Amino acid sequence: MLQLLGVNRVVIYKTSNSPETQRILDYYTHKGLVEVIPWPMTRFLHVSRSWLPQYDPGDIHYFGQIPALNDCLYRYMYQSRYIALQDVDELILPQSANSWLELLPQLEKHYGRDRCYMFKNFVFPTTVARPPPSPDNLTLCCPSWKFVPGQNILHHLYHEPNSKIHWNNFKIIVNPRAAVTLTVHGVLNPGNLCAWVDRSIARMYHTRAATKPKLTPDKLVYDGRLLSYSRLLIPAVNTVLTESGLLPQDD
Numbered sequence: 001m002l003q004l005l006g007v008n009r010v011v012i013y014k015t016s017n018s019p020e021t022q023r024i025l026d027y028y029t030h031k032g033l034v035e036v037i038p039w040p041m042t043r044f045l046h047v048s049r050s051w052l053p054q055y056d057p058g059d060i061h062y063f064g065q066i067p068a069l070n071d072c073l074y075r076y077m078y079q080s081r082y083i084a085l086q087d088v089d090e091l092i093l094p095q096s097a098n099s100w101l102e103l104l105p106q107l108e109k110h111y112g113r114d115r116c117y118m119f120k121n122f123v124f125p126t127t128v129a130r131p132p133p134s135p136d137n138l139t140l141c142c143p144s145w146k147f148v149p150g151q152n153i154l155h156h157l158y159h160e161p162n163s164k165i166h167w168n169n170f171k172i173i174v175n176p177r178a179a180v181t182l183t184v185h186g187v188l189n190p191g192n193l194c195a196w197v198d199r200s201i202a203r204m205y206h207t208r209a210a211t212k213p214k215l216t217p218d219k220l221v222y223d224g225r226l227l228s229y230s231r232l233l234i235p236a237v238n239t240v241l242t243e244s245g246l247l248p249q250d251d
Helices: 019-031 062-075 100-111 143-147 225-243
Strands: 010-014 034-038 083-085 090-094 116-125 170-174 194-196 202-208
Touching (some): 019 225, 090 100, 090 170, 100 170, 170 194
Parallel strands (some): 116 194, 116 202
Antiparallel strands (some): 116 170
């Protein structure tokens, strides 16, 4: 999906992973897209596995996430025009443009060049897998994917109603030369550097466990933007899963 958005380098800070995930990392590393940075914090420190110390105290916060973000900032500061800081279950999707290569000129025009762009987070609960409301938009695909660990993002098209923005429900694309220190969700002391991106231009799709589990499915909001990528995404994923050995060759 990131390749469809025009990303030419993905950096993974790796603490640990399953054998299946390692196959995918090896596949994309060989292709030249992924660079894996070993992040063996647990060898040296008691690493917290929670974002709040009362849930899991440790010597360093949440797998060393903040040091990893700042390492990325300075490691690629003079190699990349912009860097996006997001988790693997998040996607920053343009709403009218089809890729980040088309989106970034829009952002520069609307908010200024070489800045930090903040994208509002929309949670798509993995507990809800409803079809689109219109049969014309129905995408049935990939029964063999059910044998592969992970989530099929094309099955989760309904997001929780978005309440007012909090400090921790956004991610950013930033000019790395304009920032000094990063936090988990943005730039420390951003001043006039950062701008909120209007949701009609781009927003963040976060496919994860529900943050409002008491909401019934009828209270969720349909968003079929991901389906516009399905024609290219489905065969691309099938190719990767087959060539990496996670699907049989004849599927």
